[in-house]
Amino acid sequence: MPDPQQLLIFIAAGWLLNLTPGPDVLYIVTNALRSGARAGIVAGLGITAGCFVHVFAAALGVGALLAASATAFTLLKWIGAVYLVWIGVKLLVAAPPRQVADLQALARSEPASRLGAVFLGGFWTNVLNPKVAIFFLAFVPQFIAPDATDKATAFVLLGVLFNINSIPVNSGWALAAAWMARRDAVQRGMHWLDRAAGAMFIAFGARLALSDNPSR
Structure with a gap:
């Protein structure tokens, strides 16, 4: 593990x-705006779970394979791009709430099955993005001492720490978005916010599809 100063950095x-x-962040905010803070926090937890997959995969060498293999990287990035575009299209065609009170009622009565779908959506949004795997391979090793005896364990520990530290930040995004959703003006414009979020997800998907392997 790094020394205390490096750990703080x-x-x-x-x-x-x-x-x-x-x-x-867009996935967390979108769910919190439509369904309240609980849905936004669950979305963030799903994203964090996806990050854990990348951390352990990188420690096992899968991340290095994605970085080195153009075919593996391209396959995963296209799957991820299609998934992001699919989320965007769903938001573009989503029916608007019939009245302002509908959003507050939805936030209070969100069924467990819906929250499970929100969690899985965040999970797959992260897992299917190969750039996240490349990020962990590039970022975490900078904080591992060159003389570390077990670099794989150090990598996993730092990756776990990174993911745990992301939970309060993601929850903060969810709480802020849910607070905004209580404003009448935001609720009345929710239909257009869905359209804007949908367009952004499609743009993120297109950018991922057109991206090159950053390690090349």
């Missing part, structure tokens, strides 16, 4: 990276 860098808007 690692934690601070992780928080800044999690504050940066992207598909994960």
Whole structure:
């Protein structure tokens, strides 16, 4: 593990990276706006679970395979791009709430099955993005001491720490979005917010589809 100063830098860098808007943040905010803070927090937990997959896969060498193999990277990125576009299309065609009170009622009565779908949506949004795997391969090793006796274990521990530290940031996004959703103006414009979020998800999917392997 890094020394205390390096560890603080690692934690601070992780928080800044999690504050940066992207598909994960958009997924959390969209669910919190439509279904309340609980759905947004569950979305964030799904994303964190997806990050754990990348951490352990990288430790096992799968991340290195994605970085080295153009075919593996391209296959996963196209699956991820299609998934992001699919989420965007769903938002574009989503029916608007019939009245302002509908959103508040939905947030209070969100069924467990719906929350499970929100969790899985966040999970797959992250798992199917090969750039997340490449990110962990590029970011985490910078904080592993060159003389570390067990670099794989150090990698996993730092990756787990990064993911745990992301939970309060993701929850903060969810709480902020849910607070905004209580404003009448936001609720009345929810239909257009869905359209804007849908367009952004499609744009993220297109950008992922057109991206090159960052390790090349």
